[in-house]
Amino acid sequence: MTQNSEPANAGFEGFEVIDTYTLKDALEDLKKIGPQDVLALIKIDLSRNPTRMQCALLPLDALKKAIARPIKRSHRAAGAATL
DSSP states (O other), X not given: OOSSSHHHHHHHHHXXXXXXXXXXXXXXXXXXXXXHHHHHHHTOOOTTOHHHHHHHHHHHHHHHHHHHSOOOOOHHHHHHTTO
């Protein structure tokens, strides 16, 4: 056993488990955000202006599309955190 191998790897793997759990919780919360939540945050009545409504909701649309994609973790990206 070298000084840097097993303890560092064990800690990093533990972090990945916690990170994945936290990410899943965050994703579930993000999935619950709807158009009314976004409109409440911007505090502007856009009901009479459909074009501005679409612009205001564009980030929500992008978020929903990003959440729908599976998360891909590359070995290289995970290893970069241990530097």
